[in-house]
Amino acid sequence: MIGEAIIQSLTESLIERMREVETIKGPQNVHGYSLLRLAAIAERAKHGMPVIEPYGSSRAFMGLDDLMFLPAMIDRFPVDPFTVNTKTVIGAKSARPLELQTPIMITAMAYGLSVTESTKIAMAKASVAAGTATNSGDAGFCEAERRHAQQYIVQFNRARYGNSEDQLKQADAIEIRFGQGALAGLPEIVEGDDMDEELARQLGVEPGQSATRPLRHKELKTPGDLKSLVDGLRTLTGGVPIGVKIAAGRIEADLAHVVDAGCDFVTIDGAQGGTAGAPEVTINNVGVPIVYAIPRANRFLVERGVRSNISLIACGGLKDAGDFMKALALGADAVYTGQSLLTAMVYGQVEKLPLGTSPAEIYLYWGKHGAKLDIEVAAEAAANFIKASTQEMAMIAGAVGKNDLSLVNMDDMVALTEQAAQVTGVARAW
16 A cells, blocks of 8 residues: 555646646757757757868758569569679779779778778779779878779869879879768868878878868869860879769859860759768758759750760769669769778678667777777678679669660659659659
8 A cells, every 4th residue: 555655646746747848848849959959959069160070961851762663564574683784884984994893982081081091992993893983082002902903983172182293194094072961061171280190191181280172173263174184184194084073063154164174974963962071061051962963964965966975973871772773763864872881891700899889880990999990891792782783783674674784764663752853753553
């Protein structure tokens, strides 16, 4: 009886307490105030500085999940996936096109500014095993990566990190970097105190000296100057594909200059694009999601009559084979994979880390456990991810009745929502 009385008393007290809503309702109960947002507010309050964070946006943008492929049945027969052509060419009109066994490429991740040298070597080895290309990232040419890669795309960056003439001549393609989805085109400063001797050497500065990435390429006084830059790089490199990378924004206006400059390819990074570190405010509030960007870019290139001259590469928030294939169906020729590849690369090595440690600690340059990465194991896992994803794309192509990944298009899909239909131009499922 005494126990029941105590329980009743506690229950009545709790109910009375709950009637005072202001004592139990906190910001976390208000829509939009996630734990991440609350933590970011606290970080600003503590340091008085913009919040810098890794990975892509935490916002739930419209993605590709509302698009579905149409299976071939009687009107059109399915195709054996093992006969589907997966080969892809970047810069087909260039003197030295980039010929790949898959449309899935390894995205730009910079040595020192993003990942370790061991990670770059693993990526290079994975690219060879999977028959694809890997990208230097915006720290430019990495000797160790070049040594292990067969198809190596070097980013021509605004700070000219790793961009000497000799280094550029060793590239299989040049990607002129204007910006990325997570950061837009903002300048960056790497403080001298944050650099070790190796990173200082990569960025071409003295130990202790800060490195700065300016707002624009020094050769460009006007947008029209892009053509002379492209022509110069094409001559220097002996005709490898020359392209640009832009964050999805004023897509048609930017592409007009890309076309006029005679670029061989363009990479468009959607608002969901990942990063090793960028301002939270740009990650979550700047850019156009990739599902909007691909159809717009493809449509513009078609209307300008240059679609066959310029390869369209998509990245930013593409997670797996389904996303990759939908990106191609919407108009892309190839895709970059980043976060999914890193996840695949280290999945079998996380047990080396202390319990509760982020897997990023094993591949980020400033991670505490980079020495624990087994390069060969990481390379095999990353290559397996690309190979499996390529096979899965072939399965989708076969399922819709196409014998080549490049033949899958918007007519092979339906949209499950009105918004998806209007945004992409894909027919409604109803």
